[in-house]
Amino acid sequence: MKDRIYNFAAGPSMLADEVLDRLYADFYSYQDSGMAVMEMSHRAKDYLAVFSETKDRLRKIMAIGEDYEIFFMHGGATGQFAAVPLNLMKKGKADYIVTGNFAKKAAQEAMKYGEVKIIYDGKDNGYSQIPAIDELHFSRDVDYIHLCSNNTIYGTQWHKYPETKDIPLVADMSSDILSKKINVADFGLIYAGAQKNMGIAGIAVVIIRKDLINQGNPLMPQILSYELMAKNDSMLNTPATYPIYVLGEVLRWIEDKGGLEQIEKDNIRKADLLYDYLDGQTFYKPHARKTDRSLMNVTFTTPDPELDSLFAAQAQENGMANLKGHRLVGGIRASIYNAMPVEGVEKLIEFMDLFAKENA
């Protein structure tokens, strides 16, 4: 039954075989509970153990201090595009750094709730770059500064974060959380949709410095309230129980691999293989500026959009799925999240080389 292929999707995306094996082994009866995890009441003892172990494991792996809360929320990262301004805007002002499509969407959603200043917009460089720290001029009187740490569509990534001093830095880390070590204390708030490095679609994970939790905008829907999440330990209503469990198993796998230090090494190795190949040839053209390349999403084009489509189709036939670029930009995108084994990248490079020779 395990005739599996390499899935290069940008999210939802592949899970490690070891994670799938565990889900499968415990499928009908989780640890002799007599029921599947997806059937468990969120208030039942067995499930509460899964829930709190998942939180504890995330805290440990990311070295999240006790001055931070962790929430598992409904609505994905798009829900957080609204939740962040609804909860954090007191003065009603925020700076947004627009390095891609989702960063822009976050800014647009925030504009409903306050004064948003776009202090950088990469549209003139086709979102192929991340701004240098000294290009950024922050406002002084804002509630927070928002950025998106990795731009899935364009294949760029922040490799050094700006220091924002006493203004909280808020980061949408949907597509690179858990891919490397970061210093959580540098951020006021981190959020991420789970369907890339954290498991499957259905939850947003929020890591927030406790002093930022307050009543927020009185008109905000309860499901987006950080204050209510804190009061109810993310169980204001029934949480997405199965996606939270899958996250727990992904975290266990990261621990077994050797934690984020090892994960980061593996990710650098995979990305280096692919970028080194791209830099050593002329058929494919990489999209992102060299210094700002993403270790998670590698974007490039062939000389011709029709060849891009042929590439994705032939790759699929060869056991490599979802290599087509995002519908907004076209081209080719190889998403190589934590779960993608190095063998998948090697196989892709082999195919790329063959395809280039055949279509040069």
Next chain:
Amino acid sequence: MKDRIYNFAAGPSMLADEVLDRLYADFYSYQDSGMAVMEMSHRAKDYLAVFSETKDRLRKIMAIGEDYEIFFMHGGATGQFAAVPLNLMKKGKADYIVTGNFAKKAAQEAMKYGEVKIIYDGKDNGYSQIPAIDELHFSRDVDYIHLCSNNTIYGTQWHKYPETKDIPLVADMSSDILSKKINVADFGLIYAGAQKNMGIAGIAVVIIRKDLINQGNPLMPQILSYELMAKNDSMLNTPATYPIYVLGEVLRWIEDKGGLEQIEKDNIRKADLLYDYLDGQTFYKPHARKTDRSLMNVTFTTPDPELDSLFAAQAQENGMANLKGHRLVGGIRASIYNAMPVEGVEKLIEFMDLFAKENA
């Protein structure tokens, strides 16, 4: 591996063995796609087929007319407590009928967004009753009238719905959707959290008459906008892909069983067994008024709260889990949703009889 027990939880709750068997069989590689459903991009062809089959099947099973849209949304029913007023309030007024805890929560959330009139509140009868139709006096100038069709905590259920003429009737059907045939055309909007009769936690299903879809409150978060759900076929952002797939398998199972007509017969048979037993003895005291009893959640007490706890504990030891009443009301609650086989109910009655004799 299948040492399974009867799970009487109110939700998340048990899945039919046949549904679990299908999820398990397709776990690693869904229909030779080479990947698990939970790994599939929501935009990939294989997943889009799952998605649209699920919608089509729901439309067919519930006989939903083409003048209605179906959405799969984030945030559970609690998300809809806000979404309904945010989307439907034009005049800014609504009538709410409070027959239990969740009906009350829905009303409280709506009060943030407009003028809410509670036209019935069952608190004086301990939420043991559903109002008679002639007890209800609707306002004339409201945007909608809201009720909760089945009250999980108290074990009451509407068996006949009020006619609200040209004012849209909105129903939270989280705990009895798909348990019987209903006439969708009697409602302006139906919503339900999926974790009872529709599968697992993580999605809310919304069935809405198309003419009610409009721009809504401009300050509403995008993830709650019916207009955006309609424009994007529920894919404004990544939907909770796996819970939607599970819903599809639950719907297939309902079809295989003979549709809602047969499901309803089975549910009546199970509930009759349990209520007939309760009516023929004096040890246990049923909570709900006879005419308003829920076919989904059967609530009762022993002569003593300590015995209630002992009951739940001993039942657990005998392979019947989660019989403790909701923390707000105590007592005992047996949730017998579609997936509970009649054998589970028979086993429960046998145990109840023994427990009553031992503790009389």
